[in-house]
Amino acid sequence: MAPKVLLLGWDAADWKVITPLMDTGQMPNLEKIVGQGVMGNLSTLYPVLSPMLWTSIATGKRAHKHGIHGFSEPDPQTGGIRPVTNLGRKTKALWNILQQNGLRSNVVGWWPSHPAEPISGVMVSNHFQQATAPLDQAWPMRPGTVHPPRLAEALAEFRIHPEELDGDMLRLFVPQAPRIDQHQDRRLYAIAKTLAENAGIHAAATALMQLEPWDFMAVYFDGIDHFCHGFMKYHPPRLDWIKPEDFELYQDVVNSGYRFHDLMLGAYLALAGDDTTVIIVSDHGFHPDHLRPRELPNEPAGPADEHRHFGIIAMRGPDLKRDELLFGASLLDVTPTILALYGLPLGRDMDGKPLLNAFAEPPTVDYLPSWDAVPGEAGLHPPGMQADPVDQAEALKQLVELGYIDPPGADLARAAAQTVKELRYNLARDYQDSQHLPEAMALYRELWDQWPDESRFGVHLLECQLRLDHAAPARATLERLQREKERYAKTALETLQKLGEAWKDKQPADLKEDEQRQLNQWRKQAGVNRHAFAFLQGRVLAAEGDHAAALQAFAQATEVQVHNRPSLFQHQAEALMALRRWNEAETKLRDILAIDPVNAQAQLGLCRVHLSLKRPQAALDSALAAIGLIYHNPLAHCLCAIALRRLGREDEAIAELNTALAQNPVFPAAHRLLAGLYRHRGKLGKASEHRALARAARQRIAAFKAGLGLPEDADVKLDLDLLKTASVAALSTPGALPALDGAIVVVSGLPRSGTSMMMQMLAAGGLPLLTDGERAADANNPRGYLELEAVKRLGRDTDTGWLDAAQGQAVKIVAPLLPHLPMGHSYRIVFMERPLQEIVASQAAMLTKLGKTGGNLSERQLATAYLKQVDQVRTMLAAHPERVRVLAVDYRTALDEPVATAARINRFLGGGLDLAAMAGVVDPALHRQRMA
Numbered sequence: 001m002a003p004k005v006l007l008l009g010w011d012a013a014d015w016k017v018i019t020p021l022m023d024t025g026q027m028p029n030l031e032k033i034v035g036q037g038v039m040g041n042l043s044t045l046y047p048v049l050s051p052m053l054w055t056s057i058a059t060g061k062r063a064h065k066h067g068i069h070g071f072s073e074p075d076p077q078t079g080g081i082r083p084v085t086n087l088g089r090k091t092k093a094l095w096n097i098l099q100q101n102g103l104r105s106n107v108v109g110w111w112p113s114h115p116a117e118p119i120s121g122v123m124v125s126n127h128f129q130q131a132t133a134p135l136d137q138a139w140p141m142r143p144g145t146v147h148p149p150r151l152a153e154a155l156a157e158f159r160i161h162p163e164e165l166d167g168d169m170l171r172l173f174v175p176q177a178p179r180i181d182q183h184q185d186r187r188l189y190a191i192a193k194t195l196a197e198n199a200g201i202h203a204a205a206t207a208l209m210q211l212e213p214w215d216f217m218a219v220y221f222d223g224i225d226h227f228c229h230g231f232m233k234y235h236p237p238r239l240d241w242i243k244p245e246d247f248e249l250y251q252d253v254v255n256s257g258y259r260f261h262d263l264m265l266g267a268y269l270a271l272a273g274d275d276t277t278v279i280i281v282s283d284h285g286f287h288p289d290h291l292r293p294r295e296l297p298n299e300p301a302g303p304a305d306e307h308r309h310f311g312i313i314a315m316r317g318p319d320l321k322r323d324e325l326l327f328g329a330s331l332l333d334v335t336p337t338i339l340a341l342y343g344l345p346l347g348r349d350m351d352g353k354p355l356l357n358a359f360a361e362p363p364t365v366d367y368l369p370s371w372d373a374v375p376g377e378a379g380l381h382p383p384g385m386q387a388d389p390v391d392q393a394e395a396l397k398q399l400v401e402l403g404y405i406d407p408p409g410a411d412l413a414r415a416a417a418q419t420v421k422e423l424r425y426n427l428a429r430d431y432q433d434s435q436h437l438p439e440a441m442a443l444y445r446e447l448w449d450q451w452p453d454e455s456r457f458g459v460h461l462l463e464c465q466l467r468l469d470h471a472a473p474a475r476a477t478l479e480r481l482q483r484e485k486e487r488y489a490k491t492a493l494e495t496l497q498k499l500g501e502a503w504k505d506k507q508p509a510d511l512k513e514d515e516q517r518q519l520n521q522w523r524k525q526a527g528v529n530r531h532a533f534a535f536l537q538g539r540v541l542a543a544e545g546d547h548a549a550a551l552q553a554f555a556q557a558t559e560v561q562v563h564n565r566p567s568l569f570q571h572q573a574e575a576l577m578a579l580r581r582w583n584e585a586e587t588k589l590r591d592i593l594a595i596d597p598v599n600a601q602a603q604l605g606l607c608r609v610h611l612s613l614k615r616p617q618a619a620l621d622s623a624l625a626a627i628g629l630i631y632h633n634p635l636a637h638c639l640c641a642i643a644l645r646r647l648g649r650e651d652e653a654i655a656e657l658n659t660a661l662a663q664n665p666v667f668p669a670a671h672r673l674l675a676g677l678y679r680h681r682g683k684l685g686k687a688s689e690h691r692a693l694a695r696a697a698r699q700r701i702a703a704f705k706a707g708l709g710l711p712e713d714a715d716v717k718l719d720l721d722l723l724k725t726a727s728v729a730a731l732s733t734p735g736a737l738p739a740l741d742g743a744i745v746v747v748s749g750l751p752r753s754g755t756s757m758m759m760q761m762l763a764a765g766g767l768p769l770l771t772d773g774e775r776a777a778d779a780n781n782p783r784g785y786l787e788l789e790a791v792k793r794l795g796r797d798t799d800t801g802w803l804d805a806a807q808g809q810a811v812k813i814v815a816p817l818l819p820h821l822p823m824g825h826s827y828r829i830v831f832m833e834r835p836l837q838e839i840v841a842s843q844a845a846m847l848t849k850l851g852k853t854g855g856n857l858s859e860r861q862l863a864t865a866y867l868k869q870v871d872q873v874r875t876m877l878a879a880h881p882e883r884v885r886v887l888a889v890d891y892r893t894a895l896d897e898p899v900a901t902a903a904r905i906n907r908f909l910g911g912g913l914d915l916a917a918m919a920g921v922v923d924p925a926l927h928r929q930r931m932a
Contacts, residue, residue, distance in 0.1 A: 003319070004276040005338055006268060007218040009057070009110070010261055011050055012225035013312045014285035015041065017235075017258060026255070027262040029269055030314065033278060037316030038358045040326030041598070043630050044284040046433040047426050048307040051084050053283035053331060054111045054220065058093040060335035060350035063430040064439075066091050068112065069423040077795050077820070080412035081419045083127075084112045087385055094335045095119050095216065096378040097371045101344055103215040108205040110220045115144030119379030122212050123147045124155060126220070129200040131193070135163040151212075158203035162192040169195070173256040176249055190230050191253060195260070198223040202264045209271045216338070221264075227257035228286040229303055235288055254288070277317025277341055281334055284311045291596065310598060310629070313355075317341070321360050328631020329355055340365055347371045351434075353632075383871045421447060428460065437464045453488045453525075455481055462536065468704075471543040478533075478540050485528055492526035531557045535568060538575075547575040566592040566599065573605050582609050600629040600636070607639045616646035634664040641673060650677055668697040728831050728874050729888035737828070737885060739910035744803060744825050745810035748818055748873075749832030750866050752842035754891035755812050757922065758832055759786040761894075761902065762810045764921045765913030770802070770811040780846045783921075787812050795820035816869045819876045827884050828909060829877070834891040836863040898922035 022031045033039075044053060045062065055068040063069055067090040075082040095105035096119065104121040107113060114125035125145045133139050139161065146152040170177050173191050180188050198221050205219040231253035233239065238247040265280070272278060285308030287293070296305050313329050319341065332352030339346055340354035345366035356362040368374070428443035441464045448457035458481045465474040499519060503511065511519065538553030554572050569588045576585035586609045592602035603626040610619035623640035627633055637660035644653040654677055660670045671694035679687040745767065747758045760783055763769050770788055777784040790802045794817040803825055813821070821827065840862055877884050887908040894901040898919035906913045 003317075003341055004214070004272070005216050005317075005341055006272050006276050006278045007216070007334070007338065008265070008268065008278070008280045009054060009218070009220035010224050010280060010282045010312070011054075011111075011220070011222045012228050012284060012286045012307065013258075013261075013280075013282035014288060014308060014310070015039075015312055016285065016308075017254065017288050018312065021255060021258055021262075026259055029262045029265040030280070032269070033265075033280065033314045033316040035323055037278075037314065037320050037322060038324045038326050039312070039314040040329050041310040041629065042281055042313040043328075043330045044307070044309055044311055045331065045430070047429045048284045048304045048309075049426060050222075050225065050283055051112050052426065052430070055086075055089060055093075056351075057281060057283060057331050057334045058095075058110065058218070059089075059091050060094075060332055060347070060352040061091055062332070062351050062434050064427060064434065064436065065349070065351070069426045069430070070419070072419050073423065074416045074419055076816075078412065079416055079796070081415050083114075085114055086112045086117065087115075087381065092371050092378055092380065094338060095121070095123075095218070096380055097339070097344070098216050098342070099379045100371075100374060100376050101342070103342070104213055105216040105218070106205075106208045106212055106214040107217075108208065108219045109201040109222075110218055111222065114142070115381070115385075116147035117379050117381055118147050121214055121216075122151060122208055124201075124204055124208075128155070128204065129159060129197040131159075131161050131196070135161045155204050155207070158207060159200040160196040160203070162189065162196040165192050165196055173253050174249060175252070180249065187230065187250065191227075194223050194226040194230075194257075198260075198264075202267070206267055206271060209268075219268075221261065224254075224257050224261060224282075225286070227254050228288075229306065232286060232288060232292060232306065235292075239292065239294075241294055275318060277315065277320065279317075279334070279338070280312065280314045281331065282311035283331055284308060315358055319360060319363075320358050324358070326355060326358055327628035328633075330630075330632060382875055383868075385872070385875075421451065425457070432460060432464055435467075437468055440464050452484050455485060458484065459536070462539075466539055466543050469543065471540065471545075474540050474543055478536055481536070482533060485533075489526055489528050492522045496522050496526055535571075539571060542571065542575055542578070547578040550575045551579075566595050566602070569595075570601060570605070573602075577605070577608060577612075580612075582612050585609055598629055600626040600633065603629070604633075604636055604639065607636075607643070611639065611642060611646075616643045619643040620647065632663055634660040634667055634670070637663070638667065638670045638673070641670075645673075645677065650680075653677060666697045666700050668694045668701070671697060727833055727888060728870065728877060728886055729833070731874065731877050731886040732888045733885045733908065736907040737910055739912070740808050740828065741910075742807045742826065743885075744806045744808075744827050745909060746818075746821075746827050746829045747810055747812045747832070748815050748829055749834070750815050750836075750839050750870070752839050752846065753832040753834040754889075754894065755814070755832050756781050756783065756785055757891075757894070758830055758889065759810060759812055760784075760921045761898075761905070761918040762830075762913075764917040765902065765906070765915070766917075767909070767913060768809040770806045770809045779849060785812075791817065815873050818873045821876075823880055823883050825883070829884060829886045830905060830908070831873075831886055831888050832891055833888055836866060838891075839863075839866070895922060895924045 018027060018030065021027045022034070025031075045056060049070060051068050051071055052063045055066050056062060059066045067088045068084060068086070069088075071084055072081050073084050073088060074080075095107055096117070098105055099120045105119055106122045107119070108122075108124045109126050109128060111126045113123060114127045116123040116125045123146070127142050128145050131139060132142075139159070141152060141156050141159075146155055167177060170188060170192060173195070174180070174188060177188055182188055201219065201221060205217070208214070209217060231250050233242055234247050234250040235254045236251055238244070238251070269278065287306060287308050291308070293305050296303055311331065313326060313334075315326075330352060332350070333355050334352070336346050336350055336352045336354040337358070340356070340359075340363050343363065345368045346354065347370045348367050349370045349372070354363075354365055356365070424443055425447060428440045428447070431437070431440035431443065441461055444457050444461040444464065448454070448461060451457065458477055462474055462477045462481070465471075465477060496519075499522065503515070508516075534553050535557035538550040538557060541547075541550040541553055551572065554568060554575065557568060569592045573585045573588040573592075576582075576588065586606065589602045589605045589609065592599050593606075596602070603622045607619045607622035607626065610616070610622060620640060620643035623636050623643055626636040627640065630636070637656045641653040641656035641660070644650070644656060654674065657670050657674045657677070661667055661674075664670075671690040675687045675690035675694065678684075678690065745762070747755050747762070749755050749758075759769060759771075763786070769786055771786045772788050772790075774789045775785045775787050788802065788811055790797070790799075791811065791813050794800070794813070800822055803822065807825070815831075818829075843862075877886055885908070887905065889901060889905070899915060901922075902913070902915040902918035905918070906915060
């Protein structure tokens with residue numbers, strides 16, 4: 001039998017809170033796992049945003065590989081926004097891989113998992129537990145919440161509404177709850193909502209554990225994260241800025257949340273049995289002590305600033321060690337470790353590693369290039385459903401600017417633009433965190449050019465330039481930051497003066513909530529943070545090599561040093577080390593560790609100080625401390641090797657250097673050190689090999705920093721084969737059809753695929769057209785567009801009465817709108833097909849003539865988005881064979897063989913058309929942007 005694995009996700013769980021609770025017997029079930037298994041910190045990724053991180057946990061890949069980049073996403077159908085879905089995930093998750101190996105998975109509440117994937121087993125999406133109406137009203141689940149659908153009705157009964165919770169339950173969290181005026185203070189309801197939602201997930205999961213077969217089970221809880229965001233500020237000890245009365249009421253909410261999770265864990269342990277491997281992970285931690293921030297950044301994901309870099313991992317199972325500590329684990333390691341438990345190979349494109357030091361007997365690990373390339377049913381959504389929401393939104397924008405679709409409302413469009421901005425920003429931060437700096441810089445430049453008032457884009461661009469030692473561009477970026485800040489600070493001051501004049505008769509208490517928020521925002525923008533600019537100035541001076549001047553600038557930046565961000569101390573220490581002022585540097589680094597004892601960067605700095613002061617044992621201790629915190633740390637392994645060599649432990653030094661090179665093959669210092677060790681041992685061939693590798697690595701780094709040899713933009717020529725993918729020809733109806741008899745003729749295809757020409761052919765043949773003449777002919781379509789304005793509102797306008805008037809007539813509907821056709825009519829669809837390279841080139845030429853830019857996508861990205869749209873159309877057409885008949889017409893064939901094409905169309909539409917007239921309107925001269 002395959003081993004069973006139960007994976008429990010506790011969002012934001014942190015050992016800093018857990019350990020005191022376990023020590024006092026308040027989390028006995030977790031203490032049982034720790035005593036019978038392994039535990040450790042789990043390092044997170046940046047940005048610390050839960051949908052991105054939980055998808056990385058489930059795939060073993062970073063966000064730029066898996067495609068989930070934020071909390072919300074554009075809705076390609078409405079032009080607005082929606083909560084993040086899993087439709088943008090572009091790689092297989094753990095449960096898809098397990099399905100391909102004959103294993104069944106039950107996945108409950110994972111974020112994001114809506115709509116539920118058709119896996120072998122059960123998936124209950126992250127929308128399952130959410131109360132969408134008051135208790136006395138209907139509370140239906142959203143479509144797509146449960147797979148298989150046969151379980152939806154039964155599982156719906158396991159949901160718990162917040163209003164069902166009684167006072168005794170809430171008093172476990174807030175003993176003095178009866179004192180609270182809930183009309184004025186909604187915090188008690190927030191506790192009830194979190195409690196009810198997590199209890200609903202627990203009820204569904206425990207039911208499925210008993211009633212549905214499974215080999216792997218994953219259950220996600222967001223309770224700790226919600227309790228912490230709402231109530232960690234009241235957690236003991238009381239901070240001086242927290243009101244005593246609030247502290248008295250809410251001080252035990254966070255601890256109660258942890259105790260609640262431990263109670264649920266007890267049920268899982270009883271149901272799973274001792275032969276099941278149980279794994280508990282969190283995607284990040286949450287500062288519970290003096291590191292709690294008083295203010296959060298003024299940006300959409302600002303609350304993530306409360307998160308700590310380390311989450312938790314605890315594992316117990318028959319193949320694992322007992323009562324051991326794990327070091328250097330990352331959330332990217334979860335999927336590789338579970339694959340190793342099942343004896344399955346890892347994908348080489350995964351960014352994590354199996355935690356072999358957790359196994360009693362480490363297994364042999366095999367690899368394959370990528371699980372994404374393994375064919376076979378994997379329980380993924382059909383290709384037509386999977387799509388990058390940003391690319392789809394940009395493709396929608398392209399169609400709006402081309403005039404084929406009505407623009408969404410101003411509020412929808414604004415919200416979608418803001419969402420796309422944040423998704424691109426999060427993607428840039430992921431690139432930055434994974435050292436894909438050129439890609440990150442390109443995105444930051446694009447964002448900053450579009451939103452020059454948002455200095456965060458410029459600050460991150462500056463950080464990337466400093467990492468690449470691009471001192472001159474960094475100086476230019478800093479100067480632009482200063483100019484932009486002065487400019488919009490002046491604008492903000494002028495706005496404040498106008499608001500002051502407009503609201504001069506109002507007292508502060510009279511301002512509405514949105515007015516107060518607006519006022520605070522303008523006040524923040526009106527100020528110039530001189531300390532922050534002094535800090536950035538110091539960073540640039542250090543990059544320019546003037547470390548003494550950098551220290552002077554850092555001295556003017558003292559207020560940048562907030563208690564939970566010791567970055568100023570770190571950069572002061574770096575400057576002091578550059579000036580060889582080792583003792584002063586050591587003092588700064590120890591100041592950092594006094595604030596944050598698990599700061600790996602400070603430990604590395606101490607290691608360098610100890611090496612310089614000839615303290616090899618102390619250097620080794622610091623290097624091992626850094627590795628224990630973050631194992632994937634090539635510099636730490638290299639410094640560890642230097643300390644080991646000085647202690648005469650050459651075999652261990654060689655092993656550490658090989659680890660460093662496995663993590664980063666382009667590491668000249670590690671190659672050089674290995675060459676020296678091998679030469680000392682008389683292995684001259686290996687020494688020579690590593691000297692050559694060191695030279696090659698230096699050359700690659702120099703080219704990288706100079707911007708050479710980097711991936712070019714994806715604007716490449718499209719293949720003719722793409723046309724095959726973007727085709728609905730397989731759905732074409734063979735043979736002749738009877739007369740229309742009330743059916744609606746739809747001319748469709750991607751914009752610029754020849755739909756206007758086809759409408760002209762049908763009109764010439766004698767078929768009536770449903771048009772309104774609103775869109776006049778122009779240089780792009782000199783014979784007219786022959787469109788109906790109401791068509792452009794399909795999907796946003798519920799009034800489709802115009803379709804009743806279309807029976808027996810032809811109407812043009814571009815392909816992206818076809819999925820919104822109501823199925824109360826019969827349709828005959830003439831679908832125009834044209835090579836995507838020609839379509840994209842024709843659209844670009846049209847936009848140029850119109851003086852517009854279209855979607856912010858490369859040629860390849862736009863084509864890929866269109867392929868997804870055609871996939872969606874193909875899926876929709878195939879689902880309604882009784883209502884929809886299709887004829888695919890190749891645009892080039894229609895131009896080259898107009899008579900034969902007219903005859904095909906005539907047979908498809910039941911006969912009676914004038915073939916000669918139809919062929920006569922075809923003008924090959926209109927075939928511009930022709931492919932070779």
